[in-house]
Amino acid sequence: MSLTDTIIIGAGPYGSSLAAHLKAAGVDHQILGEPMGAWRNYMPPGMLLRSEAFASSMHAPRSGFTVEDYCRLKGLPYRPLGMALPLETFVEYGLWFQKNLVGEIQPVDVLALRRVGDQFQLSLSDGRSLAARRVVIALGLKGFAQTPTALQELPPQYASHSELYGNLEWARGKDIAIVGGGQSALGLSALLNELGARAHVLMRESSVVWHERPHGGRNILSRIKGPDAGLGRGWRSLFLSEFPGVFHMLDPRRRKLIMEHTYGASGAWWLHDRVVGKVQISHRTVVRSAAIENDRVVLNVLTDGKEARVSADHVIAATGFKTDMRQHAFLSKDLADAISNQGGMPDLNSHYETRVRGLYVIGPASAHSFGPVMRFVYGTKHASPTVARHLIGSLKAGSRQRAWPVTHAPMPERSGE
Ligand SMILES: Cc1cc2nc3c(=O)[nH]c(=O)nc-3n(C[C@H](O)[C@H](O)[C@H](O)COP(=O)(O)OP(=O)(O)OC[C@H]3O[C@@H](n4cnc5c(N)ncnc54)[C@H](O)[C@@H]3O)c2cc1C
Structure with a gap:
């Protein structure tokens, strides 16, 4: 089994951006996952992307590879703010970024990752095994979906x-x-409504928090009061966007508070007119239980303290x-x-290394340590x-540095920062 210095698991924005940096620096590495x-x-x-176009670029080791550069090259419309970037454009941008800056991406799944002595061993879905000195996990939100208890027992067709x-055609x-x-x-409610499904949103909030449409051309005073980040x-956003390293230095309790109390449920400005007056929304509503009756899913809900039943062909838990690393089978x-x-969250040091030396976690799973920006592509920066x-x-x-003490500890822990 050949030994690679670094293996990146995941070929989304985080894995790709890191691979581009390693390739530029000539570091021996491999990147695994479907591009x-x-x-x-x-x-x-x-x-449409929720993040503004200027904040949707994957970080590159050299200039010329932002979403703006891509749109210019392809003759696509581009505005840094207030544009609503289509998913399809973003995917094409990502593939273009990979083609130009990332080496060969192996479209395989990692089925097993274990530590053997001073190496990591990986079993792949194509039957091969790989060994590496360092492994970076960049798997996005995979495995972390939260479903309310009331819906957990329902069969997947419901x-x-x-x-x-x-694809939503089935609906x-x-x-x-x-x-x-x-x-x-x-x-989802807007897309479903537009393709001819009857969407009914059940939310516990008493109203929807809509984002204001951002626009360029603000005067200097307005930009000082609320910088675009x-x-x-706003200044809080600017801090959280630009200084994840400082966020990491905060007391863990403060980090937890920030994570719990910033960026709650909200809707992008471009969804407002596609939802309001077009989609049925029940506010202050919680689902208590669910059952299947006559080939439909029936939800027993509590709205403003009153019990009611909502019947549907299918329920989607949005x-x-x-984050719970133990969910990664x-x-x-x-x-x-x-x-x-x-x-279940990974405890990361200032360079994203877990408590196991040589094993790193980047992307949304690192948000607990580096702040909410890690849930967005912008965090690749x-x-x-x-x-x-x-x-x-x-x-x-x-x-x-790589001669890890394998004899007295089965799991070499990283040293201090
Ligand atoms: C509906 C939705 C909308 C979003 N909109 C935005 C937005 O507008 N702007 C924004 O910045 N962020 C958005 N996000 C968040 C977005 O997911 C993250 O910003 C970003 O994708 C994280 O990148 P990543 O590289 O960590 O993971 P991902 O993009 O999720 O990539 C994961 C990679 O891991 C691979 N993989 C999975 N399992 C294995 C395995 N076992 N072995 C090997 N490879 C594996 C996958 O094939 C893929 O290549 C959105 C998320 C959702 C769910």
């Missing part, structure tokens, strides 16, 4: 999670209940994600336990150069 797989397979055609869409002419009050719920307008149990805190610098630095430091 832009999550965006190509699990997002509904016709979807209930699904918003993480899986995907034409059907009654679809959507549980949730955020971008996924509202976005990767995560949205109820978000919760390909991780050996000892690795999963070693890298996870009690809640910090993650990729930081991890690449660390990997290059430790390579330069020579083999002394």
